[in-house]
Amino acid sequence: MIGLQLVTSFISVAERLAVQRDTTQRQLNAERKKRPDGPRVESLNSRLSTTHEQKLVIDEMMRKIFTGLFVHRYRDVDPNIRMSCIRSLGVWILSYPTLFLQDLYLKYLGWTLNDKSAGVRKAAVLALQNIYEVEDNVPTLSLFTERFSNRMIELADDVDVSVAVCAIGLVKQLLRHQLIPDDDLGSLYDLLIDDPPEIRRAIGELVYDHLIEQKFNSSQSGSKGNESEVHLGRMLQILREFSTDPILSAYVIDDVWEYMKAMKDWKCIISMLLDENPLIELTDEDATNLARLLFASVKKAVGERIVPASDNRKQYFNKAQREMFENNRRDLTVAMMKNYPLLLRKFMVDKVKISSLVEIIVYMNLELYSLKRQEQNFRNTLLLIKDAFFKHGEKDALRSCVKAITFCSTESRGELQDFSRNKLKELEDELLDKLKSATKEVIDGEDEYSLLVNLKRLFELQLSRPASIEEIYGDCITILRSFRNLDDEVS
Template identity: 55%
Template sequence: DVIKHNGKLVPRAVKNWIDRYESSQRPATCELIMCIFEACGAKYNIDEDLLDEINVDEVVLELVSQAKAGDVEDFVTSKQKDLRGFKDNLTLFWDTFVLECQNGPLFDEQLMEMCINFVTALSWQVKKNTPPRHFRHVSTLIGLQLATSFVTVAKTLSQSRETKQRQLIAEEKKKRKDAARIESLNKVLSQTHDKITKIEGMIQAIIRGLFMHRYRDVDVDIRVACVKAIGGWVISYPSYFLNDLYLKYIGWTLSDKNVAVRKSSIEALRAIYEIDDNVPSMALFTQRFSNRMIELADDVDISVAVSAIGLFKQLLRHQLIKDVSPLYDLLIDESPSIRHAVGQLVYEQMIAVPNAEEGEDSDKSDVQLKRLLTILKDFASDPILSDYVIDAVWEEMKAMQDWKCLISMLLDDSENQELTDVDIASLCRVLGGSAKRSVGEKLVPTIDSRKATLTKAQKEAFESSKKKLTTAMIKPHPKLLRKYLADKSKVCYIVEIMQHMNLDLYSLKQQEQSCISSLELTRDAFFKHGDRKTLQTCVNTLVFCASETKADLQDAAQRVLKETTDEVIRKLRSAIEHAGETEDDYSLTVNLRRLQHLQLAMPINNEELYKDLLTLLEDFSDLEDEAVQLDLTNIFLYVIWYLKSIDHDNPDENQLTSLITKRSTLYKHLETQMDNVISSFSDGQTKSLLSSTICTIFSDLCSLFSKEKLSSTKIERLGFSPSSERLEKFWELCELRLSVPDSDDDDMELEREEEADYFSQKDIVITSAAKLVAHEMIPKDFIGSEIISHYVLHGKGVEETIKQLILVFKKNMKSQELCSLYLDAMKKAYSRHLEDDEEAKPKSFELCKELANRLSATFSGFARNIHRPSILKLVRNGVEHAFEDTPTQLSFLEACVLPFLQRLAAADIRDIIENVQSRVNDDDVDQDPTGWRPYQTFLEHLQERVSKTEAPGQ
């Protein structure tokens, strides 16, 4: 009861037991052994008179029989509140027992031998009868704790033996030896040695009888307990355990299939390698298992990988491995935890490490920054990957926040400057990225888009960093802009820094002119370049300054922004006026792009410009695709800002009429361009970027002006619904865009540029379609199954979008409707497979199977029982579809029907077997055995499934 309910009373309970043992050994021994049985949830009385004759195996068999009859309790997995501390109390009891008994009962061979025998027997097979899992779990906990406590006692005795040995040697060296003392020391040494021998014998009995079997138990918790235990033994008692005989068990479990076991193994090794004196004895072990340790740094589980990186660092510290290159790829891993763990290691090993050639300067900021630039050279061709590297080392590398050093290196024009143009571009990226991180912004995008909740201390720290950044940047910022104004690979990072500064400090430090100079230079950069990254950064910076500054400085910022807007409008209208006069429409395209970025940040209320944009589409049919795409986007943005300007609670009727006209005009142009692009696909022209834009605008327009959404509102007049014919055209365009191989995209060059999106065009297209379905802008059965049929075809981004759409379907649809949708999706995917050429068919068949597996997995757990009738109907309809065209469509059974059968009971599967067999004529099978092979395979799978389910003991 103390172990089950009240751990605080364990020490007193142990002392009381010792008192009883000293008074009468046999009853106390029986009591202790029965305590082991009760901890397993069983009851068995031992007659003290028959204690010497007890047969351990027979007792354990009786306990196993009780378990099979259901007459035992499981305290380990019990959910009872008062049993939550059972495992801790159990191990505490046996630890206290050993430590309290080390000067007495511990060395009673009969007592400890009997305890160890029962513990090992309860953990292992007796006469081909395996104890239930909780028996093994409890006995393993007891056995491992006994061994751990024995190790503690052995360690204490070993230290005592060493002390007495030193005393004996010292006594024997004396000229006047004390014979009595020497005799006493020899006697104590002999007794201590005997005790250590007995303790080590008990440890060995537990290792051979329990540990060597349970470290590979099917139960994960038992395996984890074994790994943690042996790791602790090695650290506590290295003279006995620090050798390959025991270390190999930790090495073997590095390859365990379970995450928790692998992580426990790594943590055990980290603790062992942490002790410098252990390393020389581990040379052979390290040589044998170091490759596996390195491999785990790229483990599928993030926590294991991070822990393995820490182990990698230990190996490097002891110079057991010298090559850091295997971890280079992990600097750009998607997981922030892995990136930062590798970043810490790379910083310590490659950036902060002293270098004899650099002498005392090795810890200076400029030296460390140059080392970082050397690493970044390997990623210079991809700015996104460079951001990953910068983000990985930022927290460790304080030199990245040495603003004066960074600025000095960028402004240095001396001949002694050792930096190449690539290095300077990387240094600008480091400056911009570090500025962003220092004020709490994310440098690398994450899947979790939620805004982090900051504590008061974090907010104060970020404000302090912002103040330091601003103070360092106020004067040199215009100089940096002037120097790098003409280089688009550098200037955007310098421009963006203003968004992370405390602009009020310009006024407080009377540096308003410096701010105005930076704004004017930002405007110059906006007109100097035409790439998306620079344009977006310049616009965002100008808008930020116009809203965040105050008084005269705000007036100046708003003036610069207005001048920028007016100049864009003037240049664009001029370009439209001269459109078609030359083959190169660069001026038109770049100014359309500039207008787009302005409109993404703020409204441009210019009706004449809007008319010019319409004229461009109406009067020029031979525009380049990018010009058409940008023109459509700008018209759409103009319409959206117009919608936003309307008072939804008290709308002006004239405004509504005007907006309806604008919306209708845009919609007609979308229809025209959609038809043109579909025709161009037929002619072999993919027009990938334009098709993606059309799909996105069409989806957003339908969503914003949805008749259902706007019904019963004061702007109901604005609502409209696209025709079914147009929706079919929309999905046709989506599918055409999705069918384009990535290598053939006409926008691949754009995606390689520095301003590339983190999301592919295919993600955008599928999101456009999924949004219309999820928000019920169009019926689910219209293109819902079409979208799902693309689930596994286009990478992680598309997968995640469709996965979220399926969750919406599961929430809002009845089971039967959902299964019908799944079946239609699989039919469409299978139809594409049949249309493939022979070379592509094996891959598309596997994709059909993967789709079916993903969809069937949504019915796991209790859901399979709830959805059983619908799943059964899906299977029957799937079988019917497979037999509509035999033997051509028979492979549909294996590819798409079989995964759902795994969710059904044996009785249902037998019905399906009868259904399938009733459809088959044996003569047909004999005439074309190859064609009917899928049918035979399907039938074999079903029969195997039934036999397994109905096997005895299953």
């Protein structure tokens, strides 16, 4: 609209006049010190007065255009006109705050946060983002913020995804300037597990910026080397809210991961799990969440998804991304080599932690064990994975163990591959021996638990490789015929 553009042009003129007025005032002050009553002083006074009057005229013309045009058109039936009005007002406030940065004009941005058009709401939010971005504007915005902050927070859950993402960015600015209290944000954190990934990522950035990074900066008391541990400690505080649901925990980790470098600090995470000179004392719940975080972060670092994709399309990566994933795989392997056996020993009997830790080897570069002369640590790791398989009977732990040892038998090379294949064969033979013994015990009238748990192990093993079960087939048939209620328990 021509009227809107006219105000924008007037602002350029007013800014030039303001610069000219300030320059003239400085010259006048300097001249008065030399000759208080000279002709030069009179000339500068006249110029200053003229410039000031011209600026007042321009300001008054802008006020009249605003009341005569904007006030009517910002409510126009055409959303495109409303959008143009709001965009222009945002530019005016940003360009000429001496006139427009006041509640008389700001309130129109606040009112249009409720506009029925998503485009108009988004224009208002973007305009406010630009205004709050200028530090000098913030003190003047306190009353406006108090009046409209609730609506800004509500827009984070707007029906239009693009509006919601922009609103989350605006709320993040309010938090940075400490204009809203934490108590107002409870509903926002629920969006960490929302469906649209754009909203989850925006909330993830807000969570990192406000709850992890900023609070660290505001209370930093240790050395720079403690930063990762402090950040991870704050992340664990958040994950406590989702401890009972590993799927929700994965969503939270996924949302924050790209902003939080500490999640890729493998040495720090491993050290925390092993309790090496802890800055933060971990509870058992924290250790479980940290093991889950390590496993999820490892997968993300090598390009794997940790939450379902909304479109289920296959991921494609460019050369630079593939090189980055390979570098991450190498860094992870170097950090894990000597510590992997220690982690597995420490958490061997914990079915939740062991299932996360065992599977990490699938995302490591096994060739580095030979290059770094760490073959013995590889062998120790594999032996511990085999032990874990026979210590647990739950699906997740068993499936992770089978996946890990199968990966080692196919992806390692040379002597390490021979060792892996031998251990996989030993695992299969030992399992069949346990099944034979368990079937005989049941036939002899003893307890069925050993049979049931070893059948579960066999089931998980056979999902990845065929196992020779002919030797126990006859005994299993005998049991099923003799104990008709057993088939329900097995299934």
